[in-house]
Amino acid sequence: MTSKANHKQEKEQFIKLFEKDRIDRFEDRLMILEVFLQTERHATAQELAALVRQEGRDFPDDFVRETIELMCHYGFAQANRFNNGQIRYEHRHLGQHHDHLICTKCGKIIEFEDQSIERLQVQIAAMYGFHILQHKMELYGICRGCLDQRAPVLSLDMARAGERLKIVAFAGGTQSKLRLMSMGLRVGDQIEVITNILQGQVVIALDFSRLVLGQGLARKIHVSPITVDTEPSAG
Ligand SMILES: [Zn+2]
Ligand SMILES: [Zn+2]
Ligand SMILES: [Zn+2]
Known part of the structure; x- marks a missing residue:
């Protein structure tokens, strides 16, 4: 999505704009721009520093952050906040656009571009008499690498928000089994994880009701992910 020639052009424009606006510490900022252009990552200001x-x-870090914010201002960089996390900066190449797939397990960010999705968004907006100025599409899920590493059966406390799972067994003693069953849970039930914060409560959806479990109880529920068959293209 980027090229060397592209970056050379960006650097030249940067020099022109920053000199014209008499931005202070020009050489230092130019050095930060060069480092920024060398990475294709979605980096935080700290990582960039x-x-x-x-x-x-x-x-x-603050000087680096201020500089990268200036780059955003002049359209050399773009700020993203994936999953309400830290602000991450990436290159902004004029006339180019891409969207993101974000792995909620390892944080991997995959870029993609699809013209039919882009067109569809414009069509949908037009149906509402709405003119799109800009958009960000972020799809959250689990990347192929993380899927491959995942055991076919895991305990519920390891699941992520949004996962659809099937209950395959209840571990633990009779006491906890009875407790789970009294909540309306049965082996074979399909559930969806609403919230699962480390060390906190696990909120799940079972049919049309919401159930709240502690981590301890969630650990006793063994589940297997329900995967939608997404035949990856050969390779
Ligand atoms: Zn898009
Ligand atoms: Zn991953
Ligand atoms: Zn990106």
């Missing part, structure tokens, strides 16, 4: 340090310059 670390990359700059690898190149032999040590700037406070």
Whole structure:
């Protein structure tokens, strides 16, 4: 999605705009731009500061953040906040657009571009008499690498929000089994995870009701993911 020629052009424009607007510490900021253009990652200001340090310059995180914010202002960078996490910056190449698949397990970010989805969005907006100025599409899920690593059966406390699962067994003693059954849970039930915060409560949907479990009880429910068959293209 990017090229060397592209980056050379970005650098030239940066020099022109920053000189024209008399931005202070021009050389330092240019160095940060160069490091930023060298990475294709979606990096936080802190990560960027670390990359700059690898190149032999040590700037406070705040200075790096301020510089990258300036780059956003002039359209060289774009800020994203995936999954309400930290702000991550990526290149902004004029006339180019992509959307993101974000793995909620390992944090991997995959970029994709699909013209039919882009067109469909415009069509949908038009149906409402709405003119789209910009959009961000973020699809959250589990990447192929994480899917491959995952055991076919896991305990519910390991599941992620949004996962659809089938209950395959109840572990633990009679006491906890009875407790789960009194909540209306049965082996074979299909559930969806609404919330699962580390060390906190697990909220699940069973048919049309919401059930709240502690981590301890959730650990006793063994589930297997219900996967929609997404035949990956050969490779
Ligand atoms: Zn898009
Ligand atoms: Zn992953
Ligand atoms: Zn991206």
